[in-house]
Amino acid sequence: MSFTRRPGSRLRRPFILGLTGSIGMGKSTAALMFEREGVPVFDADAEVHRLQGPGGALVAAIEARFPGTTGSNGVDRQKLGARVLGNGHELAALEAIIHPAVGRAQQRFLARHRARDLVILDIPLLFEKGGWRKVGAIAVVSAPAWMQTKRVMRRRGMTHAKLKAIRRLQVPDRVKRARADFIIETGRPKSETHRQIRAIASCFRAR
Numbered sequence: 001m002s003f004t005r006r007p008g009s010r011l012r013r014p015f016i017l018g019l020t021g022s023i024g025m026g027k028s029t030a031a032l033m034f035e036r037e038g039v040p041v042f043d044a045d046a047e048v049h050r051l052q053g054p055g056g057a058l059v060a061a062i063e064a065r066f067p068g069t070t071g072s073n074g075v076d077r078q079k080l081g082a083r084v085l086g087n088g089h090e091l092a093a094l095e096a097i098i099h100p101a102v103g104r105a106q107q108r109f110l111a112r113h114r115a116r117d118l119v120i121l122d123i124p125l126l127f128e129k130g131g132w133r134k135v136g137a138i139a140v141v142s143a144p145a146w147m148q149t150k151r152v153m154r155r156r157g158m159t160h161a162k163l164k165a166i167r168r169l170q171v172p173d174r175v176k177r178a179r180a181d182f183i184i185e186t187g188r189p190k191s192e193t194h195r196q197i198r199a200i201a202s203c204f205r206a207r
Helices: 027-036 044-052 059-065 077-084 088-112 145-152 160-169 173-179 190-202
Strands: 015-020 041-043 118-122 137-142 182-185
Touching: 015 027, 027 041, 027 118, 027 137, 027 190, 041 044, 041 088, 044 059, 044 088, 044 118, 059 088, 077 088, 088 118, 137 173, 182 190
Parallel strands: 015 118, 015 137, 041 118, 137 182
Antiparallel strands: none
C-alpha cells in the first residue's frame, strides 16, 4: 500500500492522519490497532468523556446550559442526548461548549508528539465539522450497513429511531469512502483489518 500526496501538500513531521467513520463502523477497534503499531492516537470521543466525566472541566458549563443533565458521575449522556438529538439549536449550543476544549487538548497532543513520523486524530465527525481540512490524509473505517446496524443496536439505550436520527447527522458512508485516502474494512476478520492498518502505518515510517 502506498500514499500519494495531494497536490500542494507536504509530508511534515508529524504527518497527521485523520481517522473517521460512521457510528458502529469499528473506528475504536481500528484506533486501538494503530496504537498497537506504535502510532500515537488522539481520541476525540475519549477526551469528551473525560471532560464530561466526574470532576470534568465542562460539567459545570453543561449543567448551566442544560440544567438537570449532570450529577455526581458527571454528565448523564442519555439525558443530554435526549435534549440535543434532533434539535439543531441545542446541539449547536452544546458543541460551542465542547469543541474549543477538545481543540485545545488536540493541540497539546500534537505538541507532545511533534517528533513522531505519524500521529492519528480519531475524529468521528471529521467530515461533518470540517476537521478534514486540518489533516494530511484520511482513513475511513467502514463495514456493511447490516453489520453497522447490528453493532449499534447492541448499545444500551439505542433504538432504531435514535439510530436513524444519528445517521441523519452523519455524512453517508458511501460519501466518506469516496473522499478517503485509505479505506479500512472492518466487516472482515480482525486479522485482515490489522493487516490493512499495518500497511497504512508503513506508508509514513521514516525511510
